[in-house]
Amino acid sequence: MFANPAASLHPVVVNGGAGVVVTVDGRPFSLIAFTVVGGRIAEIDAIADPERLSRLVGAVLTDG
Numbered sequence: 001m002f003a004n005p006a007a008s009l010h011p012v013v014v015n016g017g018a019g020v021v022v023t024v025d026g027r028p029f030s031l032i033a034f035t036v037v038g039g040r041i042a043e044i045d046a047i048a049d050p051e052r053l054s055r056l057v058g059a060v061l062t063d064g
Contacts, residue, residue: 012057021057028053 007029010021014033022029031053035043047053 028057031056 004024006024008023008026010023012019012021012031014031017033017035019031019033021031028050030046030048032047033045034041035045047056
């Protein structure tokens with residue numbers, strides 16, 4: 001229901017842990033960080049505020 005075929009996932013390290021930057025049509029849509037405990041995802045944090053995203057993910061998306 002929430003799938004967007006235009007979305008792309010870009011793996012990143014967030015505060016030393018696993019994360020992804022989600023882009024839609026090449027623009028940042030959200031940043032998602034995963035806290036893993038005992039091999040399982042224990043927490044998911046997401047940021048979707050455009051102003052915060054532009055400050056946080058600028059360098060990540062320069063890889064083409």
